[in-house]
Amino acid sequence: MPHRLQGTTSTSPARRTSAEDYLEALQNRIYGSLGLTAEECQQREWLGQQVVLPERLRQKAIELPAPEFERYRDALFEGLARDEAAPRPTRFERPHQYSILRELKTTIERAAAKLAFELPVHPVIGTLPMQSLEPMMLRVPESNDVIVLVDGSLLTYSNLLAKAVAQALPFDVPEAGEVVLVPPGPDWVRRIDEQGTARARFLELMLATMDGRPASAPPYLPEPRYEHVAADLCEFMEVFVLAREYGRIVEGDHRCPKMRRRSVHGQAFDALTWNADQELRADNIALVLLLAAANDEGASLAWAFWAADVFLASLAMLDRAAWLSRGSTGQAITTPMPDVHEQRRGSLRALLRSWEGGQQAVAFADSLQPVLDTLESELEMHFYDERYADVAVH
Secondary structure, X not given: OOOOOOXXXXXXXXXXXXXXXXXXXXXXXXXXXXXXXXXXXXXXXXXXXXXXXXXXXXXHHHHOOHHHHHHHHHHHHHHHHHHHHOOOOOOOOOHHHHHHHHHHHHHHHHHHHHOOOOOOOOOEEEEOOOOOOOOEEEEOOOOOOEEEEEOOHHHHHHHHHHHHHHHHOOEEOOOOOOOEEOOOOOOOHHHOOOOOHHHHHHHXXXXXXXXXXXXXXXXXXXXXXXXXXXXXXXXHHHHHHHHHHHHHHHOOHHHOXXXXXXXXXXXXXXXXOOOHHHHHHHHHHHHHHHHHHHHHOOOOHHHHHHHHHHHHHHHHHHHHHHHXXXXXXXXXXXXXXXXXXXXXXXXXXXXXXXXXXXXHHXXXXXXXXXXXXXXXXHHHHHHHHHHHOOOOOO
């Protein structure tokens, strides 16, 4: 059925920049320590497509009329062929995965241009299996260039998180027309994730992420009723995360001399490190870039803000779950550490409230907080049950 699409596998060596050379050398070290060649990295994505594409086409064949399905199928394979043929900075970058990063980079840089934000350097985006949901930035030796490293599992995480959240939302299906989101009301909370499927999917993702492998959570295709909402949330989350690195460049923080030794799979390298004020500025600029990008697409600014809020909330949930998982069975739970990611959420709310119309976007996000509370309750119960399941109660 789906076949391998042939095309170029990397940028021509003659056109490579020093940043791309540095990135490929680092990838070669790290993937080599895992026993993987560049060709094997490409093969892994192709094998994944053999699982996803047939199921996707089967779903669309049922959902769409025959002529529409044929157009969809042709467009899908044309898109895969474009991904395969498009230049990538190194031989290790996978065609489809990198096409997402390329689109995000284009979206953010377009938003920066419209805002007249000066970018003294345009980063090279690359991937590494860092087991981190937030990128790292490297300075290229003897150069002003920087590299932004993204763990490819971030894309999997944001995709699965967006789908879990989207399917938890209460929808009505009218007799004719598209499904509509039920506005918050008296019996709205009761209708959140009525079937319990979203909570199960969310739990799978969170446990896999806590194990350091978000991509090990079971993949699945979204249902038509929430597919578009999930796609928008996913894109907005990814824009926000990558835009934070652009925020550092806009603020000039990429020139910061402070470096920290990092190790990925036993291979050491130096990455830039940030203080609390720099992290806050990165969040603020990222929100500005995200809302500018959403506005450029004619998308809802309230939904865009909520996507960023959901992503930060999920990081806070992971921290709280890690805290809950500590200790022995039956042991009392200690006082948690201050929640950095909740503080980040609060700071973005304060910033947005200071803008005209921002109060409504914050109110929208606050009205949807019960969705996140419902999902987190499943995660909390998992760890409470694990801790106290075998403890006798007298």
